Amino acid sequence: MTTLQNRPHTALLVIDVQIGVVAGAHRRDAVLSNINTLVARARSEGVPVVWVQHSDAELEVGSDPWQLVPELERSSGEPLVRKTYGDSFEDTDLEDVLAASGVGRLVVSGAQTDACIRSTIHGAFARGYDVTLVGDAHTTEDLSEWGAPTPDKVIGHTNMYWQYQSAPGRSATVDDTADVSFAPAGAVPA
Template sequence: MTTLPDRPHTALLVIDVQNGVVAEAHNREAVLANIVSLVDRARAEGVPVVWVQHSDEGLPRDSEPWQYVPELPRRDGEPLVHKCYGDSFEDTDLEAVLAGLGVGRLVVTGAQSDACIRATLHGAFVRGYDVTLVGDAHTTEDLTAYGAPTPDLVIAHTNLYWGFQGGPGRRAETVDTAEVRFAEPAPA
């Protein structure tokens, strides 16, 4: 259903699951286990796994906090996109990587729910992608000291509203890890 022509494939997007990003993340172990499971399934099904890695002044490139968590080793040949903004498409080569793979549908996981996940969901959707958010495979840290809701509510709200996104010729949905289907069903 994507509006991108000749882009029938799906990719798993793993956003910012870096030491410094998820160190204090809500439900960290369960979310990581779900992402590991999805990466394993994607690889077994021949679905591209695309890694996104953030850097900024608080997360300097090549530092230990900038590294991906050890539970998620990237394989040689799997695309790695470096970014400096919330939206994984902004000033990166993500669009070119996905176009080269014929990808028109993204399955999104990672961190932070209320920042890079949301920005990337919207960035992908407005660019014509079908976008599946894996509701139990994204997380955020506790920012209540700054007036934010508790992390569980941030995650719940993100899952809720993403399931109600709509646009002509595109589909947005929120599903849990067990419900993820990398192969799209044939149209009825």
């Protein structure tokens, strides 16, 4: 259903699952386990896995907090997109990476729900991608002392509103890890 021409494939996007990003994340271990499950399934089905890694003043390139978490292993042939903005497409080569593989649908996991996840799913949708947010494979830290809702509410709200996004020729869905299909939106299972 994507509005992108000749882009029938799906990719798994793993966003900012870095030591410093998820150190205090809500349900960290369960989310990492779900992401590991998604990565293994994507690889076994020949679906591209694209890793995204953020850097800024608190996540300096090469520092320990900047590193991907040791619980997840990126294979050497899998693309790594480095970014400095919330939207993984902004000022990166993500679009080129996805276009080269004919990807028009993204399955999104990672961190942080209320920042880079939301920015990226909206950015992808606005660019014409079908976007499935994996409801139990994204997380955020507790920012409630600064007035934000608790992480469970941030995650729940994001899952709730994303399933109701709509735009011509595109789909926005939320699935739990066990229910994720890597088939293109609208594809009939074999």
